[in-house]
Amino acid sequence: MKNLIKEILMSEIKSMLTSEEVHNESNKVISDYVVGKICMIRTYSAGVHYGKVLRQDGTQVVLEQSRRIFSWSKAATLSQLALEGDASDDTKVAMTIEAPIVLTQAIEIIPMSKDAVSKLGEKTWKM
Numbered sequence: 001m002k003n004l005i006k007e008i009l010m011s012e013i014k015s016m017l018t019s020e021e022v023h024n025e026s027n028k029v030i031s032d033y034v035v036g037k038i039c040m041i042r043t044y045s046a047g048v049h050y051g052k053v054l055r056q057d058g059t060q061v062v063l064e065q066s067r068r069i070f071s072w073s074k075a076a077t078l079s080q081l082a083l084e085g086d087a088s089d090d091t092k093v094a095m096t097i098e099a100p101i102v103l104t105q106a107i108e109i110i111p112m113s114k115d116a117v118s119k120l121g122e123k124t125w126k127m
Helices: 002-018 020-026 030-034 078-084 114-121
Strands: 038-043 048-057 060-071 101-103 106-111
Touching: 030 048, 030 106, 038 060, 038 078, 048 101, 048 106, 060 106, 078 106, 078 114
Parallel strands: none
Antiparallel strands: 038 048, 038 106, 048 060, 060 101
């Protein structure tokens, strides 16, 4: 009886692993989830940026229409900032860089909500 149950379970597991849906999902790479989307990028040494992801390969990310975020105060985490944004006066966001930029040590890539993009888009900090 135990062998029969084991054979049935193994058969079920094999069929699940070979199904087209599971196969396709396992072939996705990180770039499939972020390329073409506006994302917030935390880097190891270049700070926090956001913009449209043109390319992602390992820790390298290419952004267009990017902006550097120097500080914020109305979000406890970068994830919260990417979802809710921050329109407070304490938020400091640099002007938009039109040309693509390459970030070489991305350690976090967070897709942003439209609301967050809108709120941060209202801010431009210059010296």
